[in-house]
Amino acid sequence: MKKMWSGRFKNESSKLLEEFNASIGFDKNLYREDIAGSKAHAKMLGECGILKQEEAQTIIKGLDIVLGEIEHNKFEFKIEDEDIHMAVEKRLSEIIGSELGGRLHTARSRNDQVALDFRLYVQRSSLEIMNEIYSLISTLNSLSSKHLDTLMPGFTHLQHAQPVSLAYHLLAYAFMFKRDYERFASSHERNNLCPLGSAALAGTPHPIDRKIVAQELKFNGVTQNAMDSVSDRDFAMEILFNISVLMTHASRLCEELILWSSQEFGFVTISDTYSTGSSIMPQKKNPDVAELIRGKTGRVNGNLIALLTTMKGLPLAYNKDMQEDKEGVFDSVHTALTSVHILNEMMKEAKFNEKNMLEATKKGHLSATDLADFLVREKNVPFRTAHFITGKAVAKAESLGVDLSELSSEQLKEVDDNLDENAVKFLDLHASKEARTSLGGTANSSVQKQINLINEWLKNLR
Numbered sequence: 001m002k003k004m005w006s007g008r009f010k011n012e013s014s015k016l017l018e019e020f021n022a023s024i025g026f027d028k029n030l031y032r033e034d035i036a037g038s039k040a041h042a043k044m045l046g047e048c049g050i051l052k053q054e055e056a057q058t059i060i061k062g063l064d065i066v067l068g069e070i071e072h073n074k075f076e077f078k079i080e081d082e083d084i085h086m087a088v089e090k091r092l093s094e095i096i097g098s099e100l101g102g103r104l105h106t107a108r109s110r111n112d113q114v115a116l117d118f119r120l121y122v123q124r125s126s127l128e129i130m131n132e133i134y135s136l137i138s139t140l141n142s143l144s145s146k147h148l149d150t151l152m153p154g155f156t157h158l159q160h161a162q163p164v165s166l167a168y169h170l171l172a173y174a175f176m177f178k179r180d181y182e183r184f185a186s187s188h189e190r191n192n193l194c195p196l197g198s199a200a201l202a203g204t205p206h207p208i209d210r211k212i213v214a215q216e217l218k219f220n221g222v223t224q225n226a227m228d229s230v231s232d233r234d235f236a237m238e239i240l241f242n243i244s245v246l247m248t249h250a251s252r253l254c255e256e257l258i259l260w261s262s263q264e265f266g267f268v269t270i271s272d273t274y275s276t277g278s279s280i281m282p283q284k285k286n287p288d289v290a291e292l293i294r295g296k297t298g299r300v301n302g303n304l305i306a307l308l309t310t311m312k313g314l315p316l317a318y319n320k321d322m323q324e325d326k327e328g329v330f331d332s333v334h335t336a337l338t339s340v341h342i343l344n345e346m347m348k349e350a351k352f353n354e355k356n357m358l359e360a361t362k363k364g365h366l367s368a369t370d371l372a373d374f375l376v377r378e379k380n381v382p383f384r385t386a387h388f389i390t391g392k393a394v395a396k397a398e399s400l401g402v403d404l405s406e407l408s409s410e411q412l413k414e415v416d417d418n419l420d421e422n423a424v425k426f427l428d429l430h431a432s433k434e435a436r437t438s439l440g441g442t443a444n445s446s447v448q449k450q451i452n453l454i455n456e457w458l459k460n461l462r
Helices: 015-021 024-047 053-071 084-096 098-103 110-146 166-190 210-216 226-231 234-260 288-311 320-349 354-360 368-379 383-400 409-415 421-427 429-435 444-461
Strands: 151-156 159-165
Touching (some): 024 320, 159 166, 166 444, 288 320
C-alpha cells in the first residue's frame, strides 16, 4: 500500500522502518481529539469557502462514522497507517470517497494536527486530574474537622517535636494538594490556545480563520507563531511536572501512612479493602496501596526527565524525536488519575487510633518549647538561657524515667528557681497545642480557620 506522502519516493518503505516509524500503537489514544480537531477544521474550511458547505458537512458526518467505529471496536488499527491521523483520514476516504476525503487536509499539516491533538488531550487530562485532587482535598478536610482534638506528636527529623492535632497534620496535606490543583489550573489556562492552522511550520496561504477552530474546540484563543506552535511541547512538560509534584505529595502522605500503620506507631489501621496479605506469613497485613503510590512516584519522575531530555537539543521546528513525547504523558496521566483516586478512597476508610496517638505525645518531652517560652515571657529570661534551663528539666525527667509533662512543681523547682508553680500548666500537652494561636498555628481556633478557608475554596470551585 502506498503512503499518502510517497509521491517523491521510488522505493517502498521496509517493514523494519514501518515498525520503527509508526506511532499508531500508542497515539490511537488520541482518536477523540483527532476527530474533534478534524471536524472543527472541516467546519472552518466550509465557513471560509475553501470547501463547499455540503462538502464540509459530508466530511463531518463521515468523521462521526469513524468515531462510532472506534468506540464500538469496529475499527482496525494497522501499523502501515503510521499514526492516528493517517488511520482516520484513510478510513474517512473509504467512507466518503478519496477525492473529498483528501480535501480535509487542506491548510494543515500533521505537525499542527498532532500539536492540536496532544494539547487537547493534555487539557482534558488536566481537568480530570483536578477533579480527583478536589475529591481528595474534600476528604482530608472532612477528616480534619473530625479530629480537632485528636492529639498526636508533630515530628521533625522523624523525632517527636511538639504536640499537634491530627486535624492540623492532615491539613498540611490538604494545602499541598490545593497548590497542586492550582498548578494544574494555571497550566490549563496558560496552554488553552489552539495551534491548528500553523501548518508545517510557516502558516498557510489558504484564507483560513483559525479563531473559528479555536472557538469550536473551546480554546481561549490561538497561538501566535506557527514555528513555535508546531514545536512547542511546554504543555506536555508542564503536565508531567505537575504530576510529579502531585505524586511527590501523595508519596509523602503514603510514607506516613506506611509508618503509622506499623506496629511501632499503631496510629492508623488501613482498611482490609486497601491492604494485602503475605504468601507465607498468615498474620501479615501490608499497606501495598500506599507502597505502590510511593513507588509509582519514581516512574512519573522518570517520564518528566525523559521528555525534558528529548526536547533539550531539538532545533526548530518539528523533529521526529517529538514522537517520543506521548507515551510518558499517557502513562503519567493514567498513574496520577488511578493513584489519587485510590488514595482518596483509602483515606475515607482509614481508622485512626486516637489512644495510641495520645500516648505517643507523652514520649519525647513535647512541651519543652512551651517551658522555654514560659521562661522568656513570664520570667524575662533570655531565650538561650531558657533553652539551657529547659534542657536541664528534660534531663531531670529522663533521670526519673518520666516525660517532661509529668514533672511536679517541686521537681521543676529543683531544676531552677524560675520554674515556679505556674510553670506546670505550660507543660500540659493540650495547652501546648492551644497556645499556638498565631496564623497557621495548632490551636483549634487557628485550625478551624484553615478548615473554613479550604471549605470556602472548594465551594467557590463548584
